[in-house]
Amino acid sequence: MDSITSLDQFNRLLKDYMRSYNTSVHSGIGTTPMERYQQTRSAIRSPKSREWLEECFLNRITRKVNKDSTVSIDKVSYDVPMQFISSKVEIRFLPDDMSSAFILCEGEHYPIRPTDKNENCRTKRNNTPSIDYSRIGGEG
Structure with a gap:
């Protein structure tokens, strides 16, 4: 990996990594993190305010x-x-x-x-x- 020279470059690399991570099947949960999130979305509590x-x-x-x-x-x-x-x-x-x-x-x-x-x-x-x-x- 080349050295990171700017915050924008770092943010782009992090976004690409997170997209890849969240759309790849994980053996521990047997699905992708994104699919798991979508399945449990109704159980998410909203903050009071x-x-x-x-x-x-x-x-x-x-x-x-x-x-x-x-x-x-x-x-x-x-x-x-x-x-x-x-x-x-x-x-x-x-x-x-x-x-x-x-x-x-x-x-x-x-x-x-x-x-x-x-x-x-x-x-x-x-x-x-x-x-x-x-x-x-x-x-x-």
């Missing part, structure tokens, strides 16, 4: 949200909704399209976006101390 099918192919990672309401994915910082501060979240995304990334929580999608460091440093957060020293006799 296009959105459901697309979500099946998303990458999934878990991250702990920092106190500044950010997470890091592949050394890039992303802003997340403040309600998730200090929580572990599941993030779903397409590796080549991080603009579609979101947190999935209780069936809801919460979009994330690359961190704007100037905006992030000015954002007010409700990070009150976990101990109120004035209530336990401390002086303020």
